[in-house]
Amino acid sequence: MSARKNRTVIYHILVCLFGLVMIYPVLWMIMSSFKNSSEIFQNADSLLPASFKFSNYANGWSGFGGVSFSVFFKNSFVICILATVGTVISSAIIAYGFARCNFKFRNFWFGCMLISMMMPFQMIMIPQFIIFKKLNWVGTFLPLIVPYFFGLPFGIFLIMQFIRGIPKELDEAAKIDGCSTYGIFGRIILPLIVPALITTAIFQFMWRWDDFLAALLFLNKPSRYPVSLALKMFSDPSAQSDWGAMFAMATLSLVPIFIIFICLQKYLVEGISTTGMKD
Amino acid sequence: MTISQRLNKENTAGYIFISLFIIGFLAFTIVPIGVSFVLSFTDYDILSAPTFIGLNNFKEMFQDPTFWQSMGVTFYYALVSVPLRLIFALLVAMILVRPSKASGVYRAVYYLPSIIGSSVAVAVLWKRLFASDGAINALLALVGLPSDTAWLAQTNTALWVLIILAVWQFGSSMLIFLSGLKQIPVSYYEAATIDGASGPKKFFSITLPMLTPVIFFNLVMQLINGFMAFTQCYIITGGKPLNTTLFYSVYMYQCSFQFNRMGYGCAMAWIMLILVAAMTGILFKTSNKWVYYESK
Numbered sequence: 155m156s157a158r159k160n161r162t163v164i165y166h167i168l169v170c171l172f173g174l175v176m177i178y179p180v181l182w183m184i185m186s187s188f189k190n191s192s193e194i195f196q197n198a199d200s201l202l203p204a205s206f207k208f209s210n211y212a213n214g215w216s217g218f219g220g221v222s223f224s225v226f227f228k229n230s231f232v233i234c235i236l237a238t239v240g241t242v243i244s245s246a247i248i249a250y251g252f253a254r255c256n257f258k259f260r261n262f263w264f265g266c267m268l269i270s271m272m273m274p275f276q277m278i279m280i281p282q283f284i285i286f287k288k289l290n291w292v293g294t295f296l297p298l299i300v301p302y303f304f305g306l307p308f309g310i311f312l313i314m315q316f317i318r319g320i321p322k323e324l325d326e327a328a329k330i331d332g333c334s335t336y337g338i339f340g341r342i343i344l345p346l347i348v349p350a351l352i353t354t355a356i357f358q359f360m361w362r363w364d365d366f367l368a369a370l371l372f373l374n375k376p377s378r379y380p381v382s383l384a385l386k387m388f389s390d391p392s393a394q395s396d397w398g399a400m401f402a403m404a405t406l407s408l409v410p411i412f413i414i415f416i417c418l419q420k421y422l423v424e425g426i427s428t429t430g431m432k433d
Numbered sequence: 434m435t436i437s438q439r440l441n442k443e444n445t446a447g448y449i450f451i452s453l454f455i456i457g458f459l460a461f462t463i464v465p466i467g468v469s470f471v472l473s474f475t476d477y478d479i480l481s482a483p484t485f486i487g488l489n490n491f492k493e494m495f496q497d498p499t500f501w502q503s504m505g506v507t508f509y510y511a512l513v514s515v516p517l518r519l520i521f522a523l524l525v526a527m528i529l530v531r532p533s534k535a536s537g538v539y540r541a542v543y544y545l546p547s548i549i550g551s552s553v554a555v556a557v558l559w560k561r562l563f564a565s566d567g568a569i570n571a572l573l574a575l576v577g578l579p580s581d582t583a584w585l586a587q588t589n590t591a592l593w594v595l596i597i598l599a600v601w602q603f604g605s606s607m608l609i610f611l612s613g614l615k616q617i618p619v620s621y622y623e624a625a626t627i628d629g630a631s632g633p634k635k636f637f638s639i640t641l642p643m644l645t646p647v648i649f650f651n652l653v654m655q656l657i658n659g660f661m662a663f664t665q666c667y668i669i670t671g672g673k674p675l676n677t678t679l680f681y682s683v684y685m686y687q688c689s690f691q692f693n694r695m696g697y698g699c700a701m702a703w704i705m706l707i708l709v710a711a712m713t714g715i716l717f718k719t720s721n722k723w724v725y726y727e728s729k
Contacts, residue, residue, distance in 0.1 A: 162533075165533075166533070166535065169539050173539060176545070176546060177542055179559070179562055180546075180555075182568050183554075195564075197571075198566065199568065199571035199572055199574065244454075247453060248450060248451050251447050255443050255444075255447030256443050256444070256447065257443060257444045257445075257447030257451075260447065263451060263455065266458055267458075270462050272657060272713070273462060274709075275661075276702070277466075278462060278466060278469065279686075280469060280695055280699050281464075281465035281467075281469040282461065284468065285464070285465065285468065303457075304457020304458070304461065305457055310454070334441050336446070339450075360548070364551050364552045366553050366667075370667075382553040383553075385557060386557070386668055389668075397561065400557065404554035407553070408552065408554050411549055412549075415541075415545065415548050422544075422548070423544075426608045427608060430605070430606075430608075430609035430650070
């Protein structure tokens, strides 16, 4: 009995130690954001700052090139919220079509969706840039928002899986009662797939928040930069080397993600398990 | 037939529901692919009209040492980091599958890096961690190990900094394996125990085969993403030192947007698309040899 207890204790110690190694970089960043800039690298081995200072946050928030981080955060929120809303609405509609309607060439279009899911953005970024340039969209938020109003394959898949779990008898009962296909979608299915919509929204929001490449390509004025791009510019050695301020802004940029992670983890786990298990 | 009857036919309704997808697919995938195909045979700097140069872009590419260099770096990065991450994820999942009160906390801690790992904040952090005066060297000094390695400046270590960042994000694969492990019927293990099978034997005869569909799907998706990795390289190393960490997509970005050679960039994109498609095809073709599907 005690040998078994010992093994349990060792198990927990090892798992905890390894967990500490895993999150050490993040802790180091958060703690460094409270250190003096000179202290960060002199005492890089100690986690706790000599004393907690918030001046880095004030310094960092003033941003660069006359644009403060309040602008960058506002830009990020505008882009992410609009893109997420578009993704959820369009993906729900498209997923219902694929999951419940029998139409000609359905498998063909489904194959197209698989292709667009596997197609990396890097493959089409050059022609997209050229097209958006011709449309005069480069420099605006439009290239970062509009494409998501036409469905996100990840979301379509996730919602389809969810709709398939709803008994078809519900649809049929509504049909007998005189409900149209559109009515069934709006009144029966939509209220039932809310959890899948939330999962889609959370993932899309996080991806858009982290997105760097599209912002790098399509935005050209600092006043339009989202946080991700601003952080990169902020960290360039030529700009300045106030690492305390940089870590402060990096920490702040992760706050929305941390909030989602802590409050909505259930949905994250669900989304990963349903879409990652499929083959 | 009235309009509402016509709209309610399943065929019509289906097309109305997926019309957004069709429009988006044509506008943001098919048209760009077509444009890219045409441009790959031209010399185009976006300012003046493209000039047709036949296969010259491709000919030039095969003589461009940087092209081969970036291809090699990308293959090395993807083929090392993706399997390592999956093996790691499976190992940790096997450890965490054991039920305990704290397992929810452990899962969250291991999962956190893959949630934030692709952000610019972490890329910038990584750059500072592995700087010569960064935390990694400081910690090495603390335990008395050599602490003057310039991780990001040496040709033999720089790429590994990026690989470690990729492996660090094993959390989401771990979650997938965890839910896969929980779906394996306990009766299989009980039967194996009665037959006297050892632990490793159970792993290789039950656990691994039952997980192969999940492993396969994740291998394919992560390899595609690995070949296309951009942000980490662009921010942490910028391809330095001596292009030993220059990812293919970063080189493609440089050619198209810094040297304004859109045609050459498109040609590079096509080569990568063909390679990735071929690799995916091979994986699918060989999958029936090693992927176990229960229904068969």
